[in-house]
Amino acid sequence: MLVQLSHPHRQVEIKGPKRTKELLRELNLVMEAHLVIRGDELVTEDEMLADADQIEIRPVISGGA
Amino acid sequence: MNCTKCPTSTRAVIGLPRHNAAFCKACFTTFVHEQVARAIKAFKMFTPEDRILVAVSGGKDSLALWHILLALGYRADALYVNLGIGAYSEESHRKVRHYAETVAASHGAKLLVHVVEQEAGAGIRELATILHRPTCSTCGTIKRYQFNRAAVEQEYDVMATGHNLDDEAARLLGNVLHWQDEYLDKQSPTLPASVEGFAKKVKPLCRLSEREIAAYAVVNRIDYIVEECPMAKGSKMILYKEVLNRLETESPGTKQRFYWGFLDKQTTPAPATESMAEKDQRTLTPCTICGQPTTAGTCSYCKMMAKAKTAAQPRA
Numbered sequence: 583m584l585v586q587l588s589h590p591h592r593q594v595e596i597k598g599p600k601r602t603k604e605l606l607r608e609l610n611l612v613m614e615a616h617l618v619i620r621g622d623e624l625v626t627e628d629e630m631l632a633d634a635d636q637i638e639i640r641p642v643i644s645g646g647a
Numbered sequence: 648m649n650c651t652k653c654p655t656s657t658r659a660v661i662g663l664p665r666h667n668a669a670f671c672k673a674c675f676t677t678f679v680h681e682q683v684a685r686a687i688k689a690f691k692m693f694t695p696e697d698r699i700l701v702a703v704s705g706g707k708d709s710l711a712l713w714h715i716l717l718a719l720g721y722r723a724d725a726l727y728v729n730l731g732i733g734a735y736s737e738e739s740h741r742k743v744r745h746y747a748e749t750v751a752a753s754h755g756a757k758l759l760v761h762v763v764e765q766e767a768g769a770g771i772r773e774l775a776t777i778l779h780r781p782t783c784s785t786c787g788t789i790k791r792y793q794f795n796r797a798a799v800e801q802e803y804d805v806m807a808t809g810h811n812l813d814d815e816a817a818r819l820l821g822n823v824l825h826w827q828d829e830y831l832d833k834q835s836p837t838l839p840a841s842v843e844g845f846a847k848k849v850k851p852l853c854r855l856s857e858r859e860i861a862a863y864a865v866v867n868r869i870d871y872i873v874e875e876c877p878m879a880k881g882s883k884m885i886l887y888k889e890v891l892n893r894l895e896t897e898s899p900g901t902k903q904r905f906y907w908g909f910l911d912k913q914t915t916p917a918p919a920t921e922s923m924a925e926k927d928q929r930t931l932t933p934c935t936i937c938g939q940p941t942t943a944g945t946c947s948y949c950k951m952m953a954k955a956k957t958a959a960q961p962r963a
Contacts, residue, residue, distance in 0.1 A: 623660065
């Protein structure tokens with residue numbers, strides 16, 4: 583599956599099928615700090631993601647000072 | 648994972664371990680609105696008659712806040728401060744303008760804009776260089792000043808910011824780590840207009856995590872700037888948030904207990920203090936077996952050893 587990441591903006595190819603939480607673990611990302619979006623819909627951590635899916639992993643942490 | 652609230656168990660779009668719940672789109676939107684309504688009521692933020700000025704940046708928190716307040720029927724206009732950070736400011740300004748024109752205008756709400764470069768003659772980066780100050784600190788001073796000035800001059804009853812649970816927990820962690828107790832009072836979700844010239848300031852998103860607000864924005868199709876401010880890279884606040892998110896992952900509800908516990912302690916009068924020695928003298932007596940101090944008749948050690956000896960005795 584094609585996974586789009588931010589900060590910095592980049593794309594990686596990950597082998598599916600795979601559950602959301604397994605995908606995050608493989609990329610060493612914490613669920614609490616990210617949203618996983620398939621197409622334009624949010625998915626939960628137990629959702630099975632297929633090879634053909636377009637996935638965006640969106641960071642949610644922001645803030646300066 | 649199915650929605651834990653729906654009788655028909657619709658597919659959930661988000662799981663919330665700290666609430667031991669999962670919600671579909673509709674129930675999640677209701678949950679977020681209820682959390683904001685509870686914060687507004689609990690901290691006496693404003694009434695439906697009040698005019699509210701929302702500080703918007705183009706990010707998820709401030710645009711979601713504006714969206715929620717309008718959805719709840721409040722009279723909320725917004726102010727955007729263009730900081731002059733090149734393409735980042737252009738993009739965030741475009742997102743705010745787009746939201747104002749496509750959503751807020753239909754509620755009769757308007758967008759005010761202040762451009763730093765027009766008044767100061769330079770953008771935030773140039774000003775920070777001239778003043779030999781960190782950019783985030785220069786930015787914070789300018790935004791606080793301009794939002795307060797607009798709220799006071801245009802006679803808004805209250806100014807609302809998009810500070811969320813993560814912002815407040817991270818700030819609290821920073822303040823406690825460095826024992827900056829003079830800043831703790833400012834962590835209340837409602838700051839009164841203490842003197843002439845200060846607007847009342849409120850944080851209606853203080854019960855919601857950063858992830859919940861981002862999810863609300865996605866579910867409700869709010870087009871916000873995902874890109875992080877280029878000036879915030881490597882900031883301490885982001886480090887504190889990362890640490891707290893690690894703890895939250897291991898123990899859901901940590902951020903909430905940390906910040907809400909602090910607020911509870913702030914509002915609850917401290918009981919009469921008793922020193923540790925005074926308390927020990929009042930509660931401890933010698934153990935009936937060994938004589939060491941204990942709150943019970945027989946101390947835990949002697950009880951444990953007696954039990955072990957009984958268990959170790961061979962059965963007849």
